[in-house]
Amino acid sequence: MRSIEYLKLLSKEYPNIASVSSEIINLQAILNLPKATEHFLTDLHGEDEAFDHVIRTASGVLKRKIDDIFGDHLHEEDKKQLGVLIFYPEQKLKELHEKNITTPNWYKITLNRVINICKVISSKYTRSKVRKALPKDFAYIIEELLHLKNTQLNKEGYYNNIINTIIEIGRADDFIIQISYLIQRLAVDKLHIVGDIFDRGNGAHKIIERLIKHHDCDIQWGNHDILWIGAALGHPALVATAVRITLRYANLSILEDSYGINLRPLLTFAMNTYKGDPCEEFMPRVDKNLFNESEKYMIAQMHKAISIIQFKVEEKIMNEYPELHINNIDYLENINYEKGTIKLNNTVYSLTSNNFPTIDPKNPLNLTKEESDVLNNLIKNFTESEKLKSHIYFLINKGSMYLKTNGNLLFHGCIPMNEEGNFEEVEINGRKYKGRALLDKFDVYVRKSYFHKNENNKYLKWLWYLWRGEKSPLFGKNKMSTFERYFIKNKETHKEIKNSYYTLREKEEIALKVLDEFDLDEKGYIINGHTPVKVKKGESPIKANGRLLVIDGGFCRAYQNTTGIAGYTLIFNSYGLVLNSHKKFEGTKKAIIEGQDIISSTNVLKKAERLKVKNTDIGKELIKEVEDLKELLEAYKNGVLKEKEKKFNISKLLNSI
Structure with missing residues (x-):
């Protein structure tokens, strides 16, 4: 006892x-x-509209529930329209009002249908849990309706009178809206984001706002999340990198409008410094109609300006902190500024541009006064942005390097390994760490970099390592070939060799070794993101004889030409594991008007005896x-x-x- x-x-x-x-x-x-439903998403990369749609539709779960409940009793079109109403209630009701469809009889039929769906969705939860999720305005009414049957002895009149009164007093629209959001909320109990909310797309801030309001979510940090955490804490190289990537995809609004980052000093400096420079390699990757040629050129000038600043700052950090063991070349020190060439690995390459007005060949890493002013202004803006502070705090509070949940292991990138399949060591402050201990150490350092702001030199440098270090679990490549992609046409120089983990993870014994390292048994799954699965080239997200799942399917539009699809959602419910692949989301308007569904195929990975809470x-x-x-x-x-x-x-x- x-x-x-x-x-x-x-x-x-x-x-x-x-x-x-x-x-x-x-x-x-x-x-x-029954076990509640978990959803796993990764590499959202700022695609807020597609993310919002996935959350509203529960990645196809609600569509299947509607099919299960109404089966052949409703026509396919009626089921589709009912789904759209639940996913986008305000917008759909507005459309129906304009078409004069919302008659009392329509309301009565629709209210009964949405109540029926809510009954089924809520049936796997306790009354107490459902009660806590109920909207305040209709909490008592919804609870009554969920536990009544309109055919129940002595209660038929009571039930019908509630429905009729909701319609008569003009509250049917509000009721439909509130119960629709309740259905959305109950459809998925737990949401896991396996890294990379930021960069590429323009709506990372909107995704975080949505996650802040979510009833239960967690985040496994990706390298792009760490980049923005470090930038918000004022790391010079990470500030420059965050701005550079944002300019590369012409996502100026997330900096200026969302986080209040003033780009005017950078623009003024860039226009004066790179006037007449074609900046061809720095033209933004953007839809043709979003910016005119003059605007794109100004973005390209800023893009080149911040890139040169980034390269200078990074090479200085490498020299100042040799303990980071960043395997990189001193690019700016290896340029022949007279000939416009660079020597890399004993090979001389021509540069795409030899216009470096801010570089002193004798001291190439020194920032000019103007560059220092621009960078310091950006650092000040990043560290003082209240909205960015709140978002980064959320990432720290809800995030981690990895997560063990219900027998599964979630992490964004890799567990660094050598070719023999042994965990690689990283030396941190005189001690060596590998495997789980390495991720635990980095988890501590990410948090300390945030909570010990006065000691940032002690911890913040490791965020930069996590962003681009060779043995970083979030990056895991021999180098980051940003300079080569901008300045050297020979694509051989662009290659980044991945850590051995990314090839070894095809083997079941490696997956089992990783699970064992984290005290998980062979029944568990490893769930990764980070590396887009090239489905159109025949690559499968299912690896290691089904023990490891890579669920980066190209949620971000920038990767969809590479993957051939538009992302994955992994669903773990009481019946097992299901992997849904998405097709391209063409916008909320199309989803409402045409009832467009983004689920293109479903792969049942594991179906077993129904799992319970126990x-x-x-x-x-x-x-x-x-x-x-x-x-x-x-x-x-x-x-x-x-x-x-x-x-x-x-x-x-x-x-x-």
Whole structure:
């Protein structure tokens, strides 16, 4: 039996046999409910509109529920329109009003349908959990309707009168809107984002705002998330890099409008410094119609200006912190500025541009006064942006280097390995770390870089390593060939050799070795992002004989030509694992008007006996709690502890009803 002191503490919450028994019964019942649904997404890269659609539709889960519930009772078009109404209730209702479709009879039919869907979706949860999710305006009414049947003896009139009254007093639209969002909320219990919210697309800030409001989500940091965390904390190279990537994709609004980053000093400097420079390699990757030629040229000038600043700052950091072991070439020091060539690995290459007005060939890493002013201004803007601060705090609070959940292992990139399949070591402050210990160490350092701002030189440099270090679990390549891509046409120089993990992960024994390193058994799955799966070239997201899943399918538009699809959603429900592949999302308007669905195919990865709460991590905690309560019950029955009268707690009573 547990120590009597522990049982005495537990007895304060459960002071007698009746209260202990009641809680044991309650927890045992919960343990036998179906496992709730988890969704896994990765590499969102600022595609906020597509992300919003996936969340609203629960990645196709709600469409399938509508099919299951109504089957052949509704025409396909009616089911599609019902789905659109639940996904986009305000917009769809507006359209239906304009077409004069919203008659009292339509409302009555529709209200019954959405209530029916909500009943099914909420059935796997306890009443208490559903109650906490109910919208305040209709909480009592929805709860009544969810637990009534319109054919129930003595209750048919009661049920129908509620429906009729909602319509008569003009509250049907509000009710449909609120219950639709409740359905969306209950369809997915837990959301996992396996890295890279930032960069490429223009809406990372909108994705984070949506995640902040989400009822239960977590994030496994990607290299682009770390980039923005470091930039928000004022790391000069990461500030320059974040601005450079944003300009590369012409996403100026996220800097200026969303985070209040003033680009005017950079623009003025770039226009004066690179006037007449064609800046061809720095032209933004952008849809033709978004900017005119003059605007694109100004972006290209800023792009080149911040890139040169980045290269200077990075090479200085490499010289100042040799302990980082960044395997990189001193590009600016190897340029022949008279001939316009660069020597790399004993080979001389011509540069695409030899216009470097801010570089002193004798001291190529020195920033000019103007460059220093521009960079310092950007650092000040990044570190003082209140909105960015709140978003980075959310990433720190909800994020981690990896996550173990319900037997599965989630991390963004890799566990660094050598060719023999052994975990590679990284030396950090005189000690060597590998495997799980390496990720744990970096997890601590990311948090310390945030919470120990006065000691940033001690920790912040490791964020830069995580962004681009050869043995970084979030990057894992021998180099970052940014300079080569801008200035050298020979594509052989652009190659970045991936860590051995990315080829070894095809083998089941490697996946099992990684699972074992994290104290997980062979039943678990490894879930990765980071490397887009080239489906159109025959590559599969399913690796290691099904033990490892790479779910980066090109959610970001910039990668969709490479992958051939538009992303994946991995779904883990009570029936097993399902991988949904997406087709390109063509906009909210099309989704509402045409009922466009982005789920192109579904792959059932694992189907087994239906999982229950007792099979989950939460279930393990509840089982332990039940064991503790049974010991307390025995203590009361054996006279080890005396029963007490439980104090009346009106708030707890109301919450449990």
